[in-house]
Amino acid sequence: MKEIGYNDLEGLFSAALANLEAHKTFVNSLNVFPVPDGDTGTNMALTLKTALAEVGKKKPVSTKEFMSTLSAGSLIGARGNSGVILSQIVRGMAASADNKLTLTTTDFSQMLAKATEIAYKAVVTPVEGTILTVIRRIAEAATTVRDDEFVPYFTALITVGRQAVRETTGQLQALAEAHVVDAGAEGLVTLLEGMLMDLKGESAGMQKQPVEAMQEERLPSEQLTYRYDTVVLVASEKLPSVEISARLTQRGDSLVMASAGGLTKIHVHTNEPYEVIQYLMTFAPIREGHIEDMQTQADAYAATTTMESASPQRLASTEGCGGGHLEVAYVVVSPGPGFDEVFRKLGAHVIVSGGDTMNPPTEAFLEPIRSCDAKSFLIFPNNKNIVLAARQAADLAGKDVHVLESRHPVQAIAALVQLASCGVDDDYVATADEAIGATDFFAVTRATKNASIGGLRVQKGDYMLLVDDKLVGTGKTIAEALDCLRNSPIDWKSKSLLSAFRGADYDESAFGGVMAALAEQYPDLEVQPYFGGQSFYDVVGSIE
């Protein structure tokens, strides 16, 4: 295409808006300058949306009319600082598009130059490293691009724009500290990219960009050392930010924290989003969470999981509740499909998915408790971080609910076994508590970083053996780590059974071999291997 008429312009700007809408969350997450309120993407999108709505109302019939309507619309629709700047850019483009029937690339270059001029006029002391820098750089480059085809022309502009966006990090201290690019600048180039997609005939926002190009463009300063873009909204404005940032920067980077209106938004790139969420929950309740796999960000929508949308129905299975009135119903938190099966066989009535990788919300407990016809309920949280949500559910349920102190799923197994032989008059809670207390549990997992815990040095990638949540030993392989069991303070003489559950990512035959070795090593113990299906831990088990 060499010429753009007024009837093409609406599609062009609509595509720009669609692309920005698709990347809005990302743009919002960058926002640290000048005020970290995390709404740059939203503001820019709303500004353009109002502008296009105005165009829809007026139905312009010439390029001049289209641009002046868009300009007027963006002015009245300007939201936030970035929206105001965007309105000035549009205004400048409109001023230059005057008296033009159709637009060529040369016209477009002039429009960009005028946009830069107008946009710069509205500020006394322009700050470099913002949207202004980027529009100026693009406009400067536009004068040197001698291509009258729009697609190569836009491609060239975007290349320059992307480079300029990357460089914003180094131009502003606030951006450098947060390791991010300027949000407004990113928003602007996102708009241009949307336009290019329209010119190429692709649908904006849904377009699959090559993953590598995407990473390089979006995250210039890192080669995805940290994979998950994690944004958590915590319901408190007064968090110990120094402590939190010290802790979170150990687990990730690109940390941005901003507080306003009783909420704090925390943005971090990490490999352990669940740990971040668990940690933040110790300070205040989580209002909202957003985790995005940046590796597959190409299809932004598909990879997006909002915790809000995870309904309790999906998190909890209540199939054990169907058989009419129950004296006592067991509500058990299970970390994986293998455990689900075991719990079901042991008579658990409600199974709630959750564990180290995911803490179920209070509703995940409340919903089944409300719908299940039972006189009383016993909740096995099976993780110290889930106890709180379970207790909250117990308070809210309006039924007789006990939350047990089980810190691990294997403790719930031991308790359920004991409960199975319980008489009607027996004290369920005491029986369960006793079984839980008598069960030692162990787990093997990989260290995600170098550390020194309790005098033991751990190297990243080593397997660690945890007994009762304490680090007992490490090894290069799972077998080596398990070998450290003998160093654990377990009173072996009183134990007779070792049950071990294989994690979702651990090979079955390797697990079998390790278990056989354990049986040989502890001839007095009965060793029982099972499939657990839990993530994160390769092996978990109990000794009782």
Next chain:
Amino acid sequence: MSEVRGKIVLSRNAVEEILRLATLNVYGVTGLAPITFGERFSHILALPTTPKGVDARIGNDGAVAATIHVRLRYGLRVSEVARTIASQVRYVFCSMTGIPQERVELNVIVWSIRVEPETD
């Protein structure tokens, strides 16, 4: 942190200067407005002066209340620019001084709109 004897005083002049500089960095602000009689008089006579533009009061309890008089550029959404001044200046001021945001009250008065001829 070790205990330090003594106190830190932020003068009204310093407070006003910070607010002034922060305001001038806001997009859409073309300048500050004259607020004292002398300044306005000079303005009418078109004498070259640098208007003060900011009037700050510091309470005995350390709370800051300030009024910022600005001139904006024509062709911007005034409400949004004023809102941006309020939030951005407050943020910059509070992060520079360490005064908590709820202890700072800012009022923004748009004194005039500056029109510049747009030449093509």
